[in-house]
Amino acid sequence: MTSLSREDVAHVAKLARLALSDEDLERYxxxxxxxxxxxxxxxxxxxxxxxxxxxxxxAAAYLREDVVVEGLDRDEVLNQAPAVEDDRFCVPQIIGxxx
Amino acid sequence: xxxxxxxxMVVGLEVHTELKTVTKLFCGxxxxxxxxxxxxxxxxxxxxxxxxxxxxxxxxxxxxxxxxALGCSILPSSFHRKNYFYPDMPKDYQISxxxxxxxxxxxxxxxxxxxxxxxxxxxxxxxxKTTHVGASGRIHGAERSLVDYNRAGxxxxxxxxxxxxxxxxxxxxxAAELRSILVATGASDGRMEEGSMRVDANVSVRRVGDATxxxxxxxxxxxxxxxxxxxxxHEAERQSELVAAGGRVVQETRHWDEVAxxxxxxxxxxxxxxxxxxxxxxxxxxxxxxxxxxxxxxxLPALPAARRTTLLALLGEPTPSQRDQVLSVVELxxxxxxxxxxxxxxxxxxxxxxxxxxxxxxxxxETLGVDDVVTVLSMEQAGELSATHAKAVLADLVxxxxxxxxxxxxxxxxxxxxxxxxxTIDEVVASFPDEWTRYCQGDDKLAQFFVxxxxxxxxxxxxxxxxxxxxxxxxxR
Ligand SMILES: [Zn+2]
Numbered sequence: 001m002t003s004l005s006r007e008d009v010a011h012v013a014k015l016a017r018l019a020l021s022d023e024d025l026e027r028y029x030x031x032x033x034x035x036x037x038x039x040x041x042x043x044x045x046x047x048x049x050x051x052x053x054x055x056x057x058x059a060a061a062y063l064r065e066d067v068v069v070e071g072l073d074r075d076e077v078l079n080q081a082p083a084v085e086d087d088r089f090c091v092p093q094i095i096g097x098x099x
Numbered sequence: 100x101x102x103x104x105x106x107x108m109v110v111g112l113e114v115h116t117e118l119k120t121v122t123k124l125f126c127g128x129x130x131x132x133x134x135x136x137x138x139x140x141x142x143x144x145x146x147x148x149x150x151x152x153x154x155x156x157x158x159x160x161x162x163x164x165x166x167x168a169l170g171c172s173i174l175p176s177s178f179h180r181k182n183y184f185y186p187d188m189p190k191d192y193q194i195s196x197x198x199x200x201x202x203x204x205x206x207x208x209x210x211x212x213x214x215x216x217x218x219x220x221x222x223x224x225x226x227x228k229t230t231h232v233g234a235s236g237r238i239h240g241a242e243r244s245l246v247d248y249n250r251a252g253x254x255x256x257x258x259x260x261x262x263x264x265x266x267x268x269x270x271x272x273x274a275a276e277l278r279s280i281l282v283a284t285g286a287s288d289g290r291m292e293e294g295s296m297r298v299d300a301n302v303s304v305r306r307v308g309d310a311t312x313x314x315x316x317x318x319x320x321x322x323x324x325x326x327x328x329x330x331x332x333h334e335a336e337r338q339s340e341l342v343a344a345g346g347r348v349v350q351e352t353r354h355w356d357e358v359a360x361x362x363x364x365x366x367x368x369x370x371x372x373x374x375x376x377x378x379x380x381x382x383x384x385x386x387x388x389x390x391x392x393x394x395x396x397x398x399l400p401a402l403p404a405a406r407r408t409t410l411l412a413l414l415g416e417p418t419p420s421q422r423d424q425v426l427s428v429v430e431l432x433x434x435x436x437x438x439x440x441x442x443x444x445x446x447x448x449x450x451x452x453x454x455x456x457x458x459x460x461x462x463x464x465e466t467l468g469v470d471d472v473v474t475v476l477s478m479e480q481a482g483e484l485s486a487t488h489a490k491a492v493l494a495d496l497v498x499x500x501x502x503x504x505x506x507x508x509x510x511x512x513x514x515x516x517x518x519x520x521x522x523t524i525d526e527v528v529a530s531f532p533d534e535w536t537r538y539c540q541g542d543d544k545l546a547q548f549f550v551x552x553x554x555x556x557x558x559x560x561x562x563x564x565x566x567x568x569x570x571x572x573x574x575x576r
Contacts, residue, residue: 015373017184055177055378060386066120066157069127071141078137087136088230088245091186 004033101336103343106304108335109312110264114277115257116287117225117295118161124224124254125152125194132293136247144252146190151381158254159201161286162222163387163395165256166202168280168402169217175386176201176221178379186246187226195223195257197376201385207260207280208404209272210426216261227251256286262301262312267331271324274298275430278324279403282432291323300331303348304338313338314348318362320355330355334362403429410434413447421448424455433464436472445476453479457490463497471496474503482520485562488512512560520553520561524569527552539574546570 009029013020083090126143142150166173179197200221207215233242281287289296303315321327353362410425428434440450479489495506538545553566
């Protein structure tokens with residue numbers, strides 16, 4: 001497995017809409033590389049006989065009954081928004097289509 | 100508008116259906132279409148910090164019903180976060196199922212006998228609704244979007260077919276049959292126009308006989324079965340012409356323009372999304388236990404294929420046009436009107452024809468009560484209503500509702516029993532002896548003359564066919 005590159009970090013930062021300076025990029029690449037290298041320690045173990053695990057707990061999902069629970073008051077919600085129009089959240093121009 | 104000779108199309112469909120639950124997938128907000136904006140919201144579906152998702156049992160059960168109806172294996176499953184930035188998702192990720200979906204494998208058999216394999220049918224949450232404001236040509240900064248989060252978090256099941264579909268008509272038939280199944284299981288209302296069922300088509304073409312698949316394009320914005328069929332046809336034609344001219348199909352998402360009747364590119368490859376799926380740490384794996392799966396299977400209502408078989412059996416030896424009528428009443432979900440009418444003694448051919456023609460033509464036919472339709476058809480069968488009057492009462496029922504017998508009475512469609520009809524025919528025949536003689540000598544056109552007079556006398560309450568039968572029997576005496 002190749003080690004994490006500076007370009008990988010720049011790509012992930014772009015996807016996460018983080019503006020990183022060259023200095024930041026350098027520092028985070030080192031830090032994230034150390035994290036991934038640590039995770040690579042797991043390769044020392046033999047997992048041939050271990051089933052893939054989706055979650056560390058041996059428990060199944062708790063299920064909620066399909067019953068309405070009162071939510072938030074609209075005025076209270078919209079008061080938190082930077083901009084509101086027609087009882088909707090108003091957001092700046094969106095570039096591109098929805099995924 | 101069709102694929103070039105020597106080429107064949109390969110189509111797979113992705114169908115998203117909103118589930119008819121009472122609440123959203125991960126919170127207790129109401130799942131209701133048409134509420135005032137942002138009135139069904141809470142910290143979970145607004146993505147406020149510290150809120151946690153809790154899975155809705157009702158949504159899981161409907162997903163299991165869909166899987167069962169499609170012959171899928173219902174498996175232990177898990178949830179992932181699909182990350183992207185778009186204001187329709189306040190969390191900036193959508194919770195979806197990724198490598199461990201709840202329903203895996205399955206088949207859908209179409210009315211023509213062909214089958215389409217189902218790859219998976221997984222649970223995920225819907226996004227909010229964005230409305231874009233500001234006409235093009237305005238200054239850049241003036242354009243903005245408004246977001247309503249009532250739909251954010253509404254449960255969806257995405258049903259992914261294998262690329263087994265080979266024509267636009269088959270794509271339409273698949274979507275129609277799937278919609279009927281979704282409606283039958285109670286999982287969805289199947290309304291494509293309202294967006295509660297959304298279809299995307301993956302279309303590619305290849306030379307007939309080629310084993311490898313061509314590059315595919317995904318077609319979005321298909322708001323009706325008709326658009327789906329037209330768009331697939333058009334896209335296969337576009338790709339086959341491109342390839343035949345030595346060009347190459349670029350993998351991309353294309354938007355169907357209903358008015359222009361063409362697909363147009365939406366997004367270039369450079370902008371391809373990288374969703375960075377990772378396991379949703381706030382949800383434990385979903386493990387439906389056997390007794391639950393068994394109960395869902397046992398409670399599954401009759402599916403469209405079985406309902407068609409029932410109707411065809413009632414008809415005995417159906418004609419080709421009756422077969423089409425059976426297909427259409429099941430597709431419209433109004434076939435129970437036919438079977439119930441037949442069990443109440445209405446002639447099967449008459450019941451099918453009335454429901455497939457008169458009832459289906461009414462705007463809002465699916466809102467009619469089965470019992471009310473059966474009452475009207477039974478009244479017609481018993482000669483209490485003429486065909487024209489039966490139609491009028493059905494229209495009244497759709498428009499105003501109410502009791503069909505009351506509606507008939509209010510319209511003045513009094514019961515015209517056989518003996519009073521006989522008396523009226525005798526009276527009319529006696530009043531026109533010359534015409535009667537000519538009719539008896541074989542001038543059949545005069546039958547309509549007598550029908551007209553009987554109708555006039557009975558204020559339109561007589562059944563035209565019964566009058567003609569009465570005239571014919573008098574002539575042969
Ligand atoms: Zn909510």
